Amino acid sequence: MPELPIPASSKGSKEAGLAPLLLTVVELVRQLMEAQVIRRMEAGLLSEQELERSAESLRQLEAQIINLCDVFDIDLADLNIDLGEVGTLLPKPGSYYPGETSSHPSILELLDRLLNTGVVLQGTVDLGLAELNLIHARLQLVLTAKPL
Incomplete structure (x- = not known):
């Protein structure tokens, strides 16, 4: 199985540990939530109060990510992993707007x-270590922004 690149701090700080990877995941989720807020705003599904609350929450989360990048000496641009051909x-800042290609x-x-x-995904997952399968899971995941 090919190894995925792990974002590193710009100065290679060993003290950062897993912080770059965790911040990358948090930034991905933050941007996904931002896209969903935009989609719901454009569809007229958010009240003025909901829009203000979500915008403020997204701003605060972004500020915390920037702050933690400073604390761990991580360049914010390093959170964007290049996955090669994929x-x-x-996206580059300002290059994506939900609903547009x-x-x-x-x-x-x-x-x-x-x-x-x-989308509905089904599969099995075996988790383990030291060549031992310790956890077996059969999963069905329904991934949607719409209420189920």
């Missing part, structure tokens, strides 16, 4: 479209 994890799609755009359309 593309990048996140872009010239260089990212994984975030794919996930946003899947959330908007809805």
Whole structure:
């Protein structure tokens, strides 16, 4: 199985540990939530209060991500992992707007479209260590932005 690149701090700080990877996941989720807020706003599904609350929450979360990047000496741009032929994890700033196509799609755009359309995934997962399968799971995941 090919190894995925782990974002590193710009200065290679060993003290950062898993922080770059965790911040990458949080930033991906933040941008997915932002895209869903935009979609719901444009569809007229959010009240003025809901829009203000969600915008403020997204601003605060972004500020916390930036702050933690400073604390761990991580360049914010390093959170965008280049996945080779697949593309990048996140779109370049200002290059993606929900519902519009872009010239260089990212994984975030794919996930946003899947959330908007809805998809059901099924499979099995075996988790373990030291060549021992310790946890066996059969999963069915319904991924959608719409209420079930």
